[in-house]
Amino acid sequence: MSDRSDRTRLIASATRRGAARRPVSPPVERASTLLNDRPGDIRDETAGAVYGIEDLSAARQLRAALADLEGAADAWLVPSGLAAVTVPLTALLRPGDEVLATDALYGPSRRFLNRHLKARGMATAFHAPDASVEDILAAMTGRTRLLLIESPASLTFELVDVPALAAACRERGVLTVMDNTWAAGLAFRPLAHGVDVSVQAVTKYVGGHSDLLMGSIAAADPAIARQIAETIEDLGWRVSPDDAWLALRGIRTLPLRYAEQARSALAVAEWLQTRPEVAQVLYPALPDATGHDLWRRDYTGAASILGLAMNGGSEASAHALMSALELFGLGYSWGGFESLITHETGQLAFRRAPPQLVGELLRLHVGLEDPADLIADLERGLAAWTAAIR
Numbered sequence: 378m379s380d381r382s383d384r385t386r387l388i389a390s391a392t393r394r395g396a397a398r399r400p401v402s403p404p405v406e407r408a409s410t411l412l413n414d415r416p417g418d419i420r421d422e423t424a425g426a427v428y429g430i431e432d433l434s435a436a437r438q439l440r441a442a443l444a445d446l447e448g449a450a451d452a453w454l455v456p457s458g459l460a461a462v463t464v465p466l467t468a469l470l471r472p473g474d475e476v477l478a479t480d481a482l483y484g485p486s487r488r489f490l491n492r493h494l495k496a497r498g499m500a501t502a503f504h505a506p507d508a509s510v511e512d513i514l515a516a517m518t519g520r521t522r523l524l525l526i527e528s529p530a531s532l533t534f535e536l537v538d539v540p541a542l543a544a545a546c547r548e549r550g551v552l553t554v555m556d557n558t559w560a561a562g563l564a565f566r567p568l569a570h571g572v573d574v575s576v577q578a579v580t581k582y583v584g585g586h587s588d589l590l591m592g593s594i595a596a597a598d599p600a601i602a603r604q605i606a607e608t609i610e611d612l613g614w615r616v617s618p619d620d621a622w623l624a625l626r627g628i629r630t631l632p633l634r635y636a637e638q639a640r641s642a643l644a645v646a647e648w649l650q651t652r653p654e655v656a657q658v659l660y661p662a663l664p665d666a667t668g669h670d671l672w673r674r675d676y677t678g679a680a681s682i683l684g685l686a687m688n689g690g691s692e693a694s695a696h697a698l699m700s701a702l703e704l705f706g707l708g709y710s711w712g713g714f715e716s717l718i719t720h721e722t723g724q725l726a727f728r729r730a731p732p733q734l735v736g737e738l739l740r741l742h743v744g745l746e747d748p749a750d751l752i753a754d755l756e757r758g759l760a761a762w763t764a765a766i767r
């Protein structure tokens with residue numbers, strides 16, 4: 378990493394001097410077979426990829442850009458953010474090992490632990506999403522091999538003290554894997570804070586346009602990195618050249634989109650805090666939010682995703698609010714240019730200890746629209762919410 382800023386480095390990697398005249402962005406190379414001029418060249422790995430299952434130019438440039446952000450020697454690409462979580466766990470755990478994770482873990486990651494790993498002899502324990510370092514360490518047993526960190530966690534956005542946890546885990550020989558999707562690889566650097574493996578859903582902010590699925594994985598220690606690389610090789614996973622090309626296009630503007638969306642999200646969050654329909658806005662960048670002090674200490678930015686704990690209501694009033702909105706799309710995922718809303722109350726039932734909210738839970742993703750227009754839209758939604766309750 379040079380001392381230039383992220384936004385400069387992510388663009389300068391495209392304009393670096395090269396051998397020949399070339400487009401700014403690499404071509405999309407679709408290939409299974411790669412042809413050679415001489416029989417002896419077919420297996421020659423010193424001259425680049427020998428088969429299409431290896432990453433070609435766009436994927437290689439994307440890996441280099443992600444590795445630069447992560448402060449790692451390399452970053453690996455897998456076909457989804459979920460695969461970025463499941464690959465390191467598959468690579469690093471053995472039957473009899475135990476995993477410890479937050480109770481507010483991303484739902485499909487939790488399903489992988491409770492179904493796939495459990496069936497193969499690896500148990501998981503869950504800690505409270507806002508647990509102290511002491512409480513998390515106390516929840517470990519002699520068999521705990523790995524702490525899976527997601528901070529801020531999904532839906533309710535609690536933080537844990539990652540640097541302190543990483544240091545304590547290293548001392549005990551417990552591995553740490555962090556799902557850093559919220560920080561987009563930008564606003565928090567897991568490896569620099571002592572975490573062993575940093576993963577993110579490239580699907581979200583790096584892709585940035587809701588048109589691809591991908592995950593990335595980076596590790597500081599060469600032995601851990603090798604186990605992850607070999608697992609990807611063994612499983613036969615690769616990403617499509619078209620998706621790699623789109624993600625490479627997305628990463629050039631990542632810092633600007635991320636910062637602008639955070640600015641809008643804070644404006645929307647502050648407005649929502651003044652509304653009587655809303656009991657609590659769950660967003661770490663708000664001064665009174667759970668985990669705000671940790672966020673201020675460790676993060677250089679915020680995602681644009683908020684939890685809305687409503688005052689009372691029902692599924693019907695939540696749906697009335699969502700139906701009345703014109704600018705918020707109804708659908709999963711986040712990190713794209715467009716605003717989205719989902720109703721999440723039902724998801725809390727999967728937790729070991731669901732939070733005691735006073736009403737319905739909604740999730741807002743704030744996109745790149747003008748925040749004043751989004752607020753006007755939400756005002757319309759809240760009126761429909763109130764009308765549905767009466």
Ligand SMILES: *Cc1c(COP(=O)(O)O)cnc(C)c1O
Pocket residue numbers: 456457458459460462483527531556558559578579580581590591592710
């Ligand atoms: C979306 C998400 C993932 C999974 O990403 P996909 O590409 O949709 O599989 C993983 N972790 C977190 C925290 C996410 O929000």
